[in-house]
Amino acid sequence: MKTFFTALFVLILTGITLNAQETFPVNGAHDERANFYFLTNGTIHINPDEIVENASLVIRNGKIVSVTSETSVPDGAIVKDLDGKHVYPSFIELSTTYGIPAATMKGPRPSKQEFSSGKKGAFSWNESLIPEYDASTEFDHDEKAAAALRKIGFGTVLTHRDNGIVQGSGVLTTLQNDRPHKTILNPRASSHLAFSKAKTYQSPPSSQMGMIALLRQFYLNAEWYEMAGKNETTNLSLAAWRNLKNLPQFFAVRNKLEVLRAARIAQEYNNVYIIRGTGDEYQRAAEIAQTGMPLIIPVNYPKAYDVEDPLDGDLVSLAQMKHWEWAPKNLAVLAEHNIPFAITSDLLDDKKQFLTHVRKAIQYGLDEKSAMHALTTTPAQWLGEEDRLGQLKEGFLANFLITDQPIFESGAKILENWIQGVPDVIQSPDSDLADQKFDFTLDHASFEATINRKANKITLVSPDSTKLEGTVREELDRITFLIKTKSGDYLRLLGYRSENGDIKGTYQDGSGDQKSFQAVLQEKESSDKKPAKDSMEVITPMTYPFTAYGRPALPDQRTVVIENATVWTNTDRGIRTNTDVLIQDGKIAKVGNVRAPSDAIHIDGTDMHLTPGIIDEHSHIAINNGVNEGTLASSAAVRIGDVLNSEDINIYRQLAGGVTTSQLLHGSANPIGGQSALIKLRWGAPPEDLKFEGADPFIKFALGENVKQSNWGEQNTVRFPQTRMGVEQVLEDHFTRALEYGDKKDRGIPYRKDLEMETLLEILNGERFITCHSYVQSEINMLMHLAERYDFRVNTFTHILEGYKVADKMKEHGVAGSTFSDWWAYKYEVIDAIPYNAAIMHDVGVLTALNSDDAEMARRLNTEAAKTIKYGGLTEEEALKLVTLNPAKMLHIDDRVGSIEKGKDGDVVLWNAHPLSIVASAQKVFIDGRLYFDREKNAKEEEAIAQERNRLIQAMIRVKKGGSPTQKAERTPEEEYHCDD
Template identity: 50%
Template sequence: MLTSALLAGSSVKAQATFPVNGITDTREGCYAFVKATIVKSPGVVLNNATLVIRDGRIVSAGGGPVPKDAVVVNCEGRYIYPSFVDLYSDYGTPPVKKASGGYRAAPQFISTTKGAFGWNQAVKSEVNAASVFSKDERTAESLRNAGFGAVLTHQQDGIARGTGVLVTLANERENKTVIREKASTHYSFDKGSSTQNYPSSLMGSIALLRQTFLDAQWYQSHPAKEGANLTLQAWNDSRSLPQIFEVQDKWDVLRADKIGDEFGVQYIIKAAGNEYQRMPEMVATKASFILPLNFPQPIDVEDPNEARFVALSDMKHWELAPTEPAAFEKANIPFCFTAAGLKDIKQFTAAVRKAIDAGLSEQKALEAVTLAPARILKAEDLVGTLDAGKLANFLVTSGPVFNESTVIYQNWIQGQQYNIKDDGWKDIRGTYTLSVGNTSYNVLIKGTASAPALSLLQQDTLAGSVTLEGQLVKLSFPLKKGGTQVRLSGVAGGQEWDGTGLDTTGKWVKWHAVFNAAYTPKDSTKSKTPQQPGKLYYPFNGYGWEEQPKQQDLLIRNATVWTNEQEGKLENTDVLVRNGKIVQIGKNLAAGNARVIDGTGKHLTAGIIDEHSHIAISRGVNEGTQSVTAEVRIADVINPDDVNIYRQLSGGVTASHLLHGSANTIGGQSQLIKLRWGADAEELKFAGADPFIKFALGENVKQSNWGDNQKERFPQTRMGVEQILTDAFTRALDYEKLGADKRKDLELETLLEILHSKRFVTCHSYVQSEINMLIKTADKFNFRINTFTHILEGYKVADKMKQHGAGAGTFSDWWAYKMEVQDAIPYNATIMQRAGLTVAVNSDDAEMARRLNQEAAKSIRYGDMTEEEALKLVTLNPAKLLHVADRTGSIKAGKDADLVLWSDDPLSIYAKAEKTIVDGIVYFDREKDLELRQRISTERNRLVQKMLAEKKKGTPVQKAAATAEEMYHCEDLQGGHQRGLKGGENEL
């Protein structure tokens, strides 16, 4: 034990800057920790070494003379490590309350923050953590006890969160513990405590970040035009600092990285914990990562009725999450650990051990809590290793720091000692020769330093007990099983102990013990074999691939081919696919090296294209907080893990047009994707397709059904919708006239793309009067409405739409679900088609999209449309509306091999998609699907048994719960309509 004597050794060094009520103590502490095993840095271990510190700094670590004025601390049998560093903490910052209310609360359009700050409360780049930091000794103590000596802390609130401050956990005034005032700057996609409406969606958060980058750039060169803006000034001032971005999901990593690439920023990513599912993409970001260790608990699956709702992906994540650090090590990605997210900081080292058990090397684990965070933060001059000149932040332990039995005795921070566990500092474990009277025994003391255990070594090893209180030692042991105890007490004087006691006959005896050799505990971190968990799936879903599918040449032989071209329907015909393209259509084609698929008795069509979809979108389909949000992009929020991609492949869908919702007059930019199940967001995008945007008219736009509080956002009437459109395009034209030296406005840039026919409009619409209004407004500004979607009164104005050059995407027979659709009729599609319009039937619904072939067939019943024209409603016509008919939508040589092989006539309710092919890759195969269902069942059962075993061992478990899916429609606001449930025995 170190005592108050450690305060000896001093010399006058620094002047006091704070007044002292009493006598000023200007002594500096000089200490020499000798005979220690010093782990100077990961992989650099010094045996029987000396650590010298003075005035809170390290003087040397290794050999050399001990200073004359040093207090010498004998650390024989002890280990010394650098104290841990955490880069993601909110230690000492004010607690922040999340925003509440949402759409049912009265809207707030502009920040209410007082002062010369920016317009949006979610952007708080002016916050300086050093200014709000206040020492919290209770929290500091818990962090010290877990091994931490320094943390990077910031106020975890908002999209731009201001600067972080690097502080030590010393129990000193803030001015002494702050070691780097502005050490980092922080971001997220979470608006935090902002009560402002915008943004209400993930795509809105991304758009706000993007626009703020542009505004800050402009402000830097035009401060006089903007006026004072402390938010933008702080944003610019902190650009040179390490930039840390917190994410909620592996796909958020790629979203943040893309923004960083746009503006020349390399973010440090505070990870979500599921990045192991997409390691190639993580490598491609070239980012450093801060990895949390809050691995999920096993799920309580004892009740089968509850367990059946748990998604297989949740079960697999429980098993695979601890492998994330090992995956990062294997991929050679720089990373460090954070305690953020742990319910109990005491579990930190146990969580590190769990990662080690899952394959992480011990050296990399140590690096992740010492050198790596220092290096990532560019604070290697201060912390992370035990090099001369750095802060004297170090741990004194009983053994290897991640060994399960190791005790952290002390945590020294800035040269100050903090006792963590007093008992066990004097480690008496080892082998002894014990003489009792005239008899000698061999004794082994093992266990832990704080809880030693005695064994008498003879033919039958016998267990005894030993206790040490200060210098007083007590021993007891039997000489035979069940025999009388020898009871001894005395003084432990280093290498030799002496005392008196009673032998087995009750006779007083003298005893003497001589220390022979130290006990070396078995390293529990090395004794365990890394887990062999289940395989990764791509996507991380029961129906994901173990390996991504590869393109192959195909010959579909002897099918009924619906070409959608002049050739019409061809019986007993072959289609040859090479390199993802249709190369030949005919009879008895040579297969060559192509895989042959027997189409006898089956039907082959072009893949179904859903012109109006809301699948595969993350965290909100509407940014409905403003009347015009042309700056937001569905492309930013694609969710490749959405099981609806697979489900719709099973219904023959090969492409989907992902639209913003209908909450505002001019909504966000849409994204056309191909359903390449297993691909990432960029690979899903239909490359080279023309860009589109979503407009809306009617009840949703004027907020008829938004509640009584929503009476402030303009427009509130259908007349106001026209004025919003006129105002938006007038502003865009005025903006264009400002010339090159203007502040780039992403909203207005997008509107100019429309005016210059570089972006095309899809408009949510119902009532004929509004359809007429929008046509006239578009004519006034000399642009065209590409597609009126829904358009349930289109049959009334088909002639005007034809004259304007618009197409139509409609439902087959949906009506009566709100007031403005009362005049809908099932003959709508046929009437518009006969008027000469390009007409598509779409879904606006994840479930309906699986049956679009049947939706198309309804127009045969309602209007006597021909079979081939009906099929075009969901294939060639949507391709035409989306400007991709030259690449897909029909079976023609040179087009993309987006094909569906049906078991029956594709317009029959009995038809099943047996194989769905995109770019020549079979993404859905009904026979393979049956195998996957069996795999799901087997994998679920394996994981259930594993979780039951964990519960039986006493491991804490979490309650079984279903995971809600994000499933959206046009009208869904703020997070959307989570209707589906992931999980069950069958995820399809």
């Protein structure tokens, strides 16, 4: 058997030598050393599940020959006694830009907007789509960055250039201090993407929804190019994508909601993204788990905020405070949800804290094996490198760490990091003298001596408390001391350590006389039991969203009877007093005298008013990272539904104002805007669950000053259109092209799927409906005439402050008007606005509503509606319908909401007074029969929030006083948008 092992050993080494031929000329004598090592007497962690004690590791030419219990030294091997130390596979970093130069802007900044790519060559029209970028062509070893990564345990890294949406390929390399030719393991190991605009002066995209639309269209273009497009045109970017699409796809995001957005793109195009998160994924772990996407997770825990000053404390939101407490538990939560993950040092301000933070995650519940898998075997598998990375097995690269104790123990040190068989000494192990105590005898004087943690200083204390101090130095088997006496003389001691740890030797006093000394090692109290690791727990409960007024779970859908209320039915039954309403299974089951089921919750509505939930036809709340993709004349491909922000506090605030449904619109920066999203204000639900199920799709169009960029400054005088006449031409052109596109589809001619044309074709086919931002009567007339020429109808004119001038024409066309109650004079094109506008349109027979277009106004749409009683003489019922039934009709959802009648959704509001009164406030707001807002509970929540803030503030002050670093308290502004943002 031993003969077989020896033969195999020689064969392996011969093979390695043959495959490691030098391709560079050598200036001088060739160095053909085989880096042949025999490391013995160690605890070898082959992988997180296999550990071999008292084992030996044989490596040669950068690879592992064997892990064995053999103790005989192979001929020619350099022997290293590990003395019981631990050996682990080096970590693998999946998210870094190591060795890759950062992208920079090219050339001087242009004086005007740039719409086309400035890149030379037959590449993508958009400079943020760069699949042709090959990181290996620019990669170079960066020893400073490599050393920093080696010190915290990494031996191999995947590196790329962080620039753009489609960023090109990444390089897999070791961190050995050598030429890239020797360290690169795979020059094209991965494909990288991100929600990130490239370093470019090109204007589009300007929003995250624009980035998503651009990426979706890129995938479609690539498919077409594979099939037929390459016969019609040359596109080097799409051609380059062929080489990347089957590689591991890495996608960088900035928060937990972006994880879900990236996952939806992957699912749409049958991909799997390995998503680099930011550390807040625990806040939506259940939804992330459902995507099936693996994650790369940083351990970038925030520092406590400096909140000693009460005014500083007011700057920090409850969400920020809670995240400070919860962040270390993120990895444990992901593990509980069976989400596959790797761990990265990316996003850490101080990479030296990496292992400390991983250990902290273990204290908060992460299993040690899971942590080690996430640093070794998991990233190796994702890269397809599981046959040579991530474990210590025969044939694997000799990338390993040597530690003085188990690596996740507090205080454990990485002593060496071997990469491709080359050792890098990170730090020396602690001396055996460290923290030792001795009974010290100098001639006839006795002392108790203590050597400090670093084993370089000694303190001697006599029975009469006389204290002497000195230095310690170790060299080979000798130990020397230099001790200062009270007289100022120095004693020079030279000693040798015996096997039992005692030190004996001689010293010279200040007179030069030589005397003897000895130091007898004191026995430490031994304990066979290892001290248990402190486990940490968070106190703040998990809520959805993870902010003030969040809830641990969505409200239950209960059977509810609201009794003896004044019910505004919005039907021909009018306003009914002393009436009951039964809500069951999320629907209104009965209006009238109700015999309540036994399981019903009874709510006394005496002296209270019950109305349908308010519907805001025009809103911009709950949107992330831009409301306008206004860089081009048409952004029909973008979708507000791609960037819903379920965590926006305005959802809760507007619930408190009785709003239950909102249409979230693209802004008014271009003639053809983006696709809108209709949501119910289900506070606590994830983004996709906010969407109003089965609702007809809408799109935002715009006319007027914003579209022609009247007030955008001299920089923005290039994009067509620049006049109101040009707006009409844009619409004519796009609808003509959509007709041609539809004709090609109908005739079965091969075509490239175009998301913009698909959307416009839906309008022409009556499958998608226009809500148009408008002010001036001439443009209102223009769009109605244009729509009639293309045989469709405009659904709604929103704002429409000159609607009273053209109400008869609107009625004839069949278009609705959603307006403001009394806004005017905020720009020139509203100079003719009057507060009677809504009443005049209503009286002419136009379906009329009032909207907010403003996060604050939406909380009081009921009183906005009341103004039409003063300005125009509408009845109370007609006024309330302006914000309930009428917008429901505009949005084609009046079969579900807008009135209180049997079969409608249980979206109702219970007011404490007449709903059009300025003193009325919503007491209870139901959506789908679930109680989403309760004013009585809200008061208790405010008390709980105050208590929770105080507890967290006290915890952060204690952390600061304990010596931990803190960060400055700064307010994070809320993300709010208007039409022209």
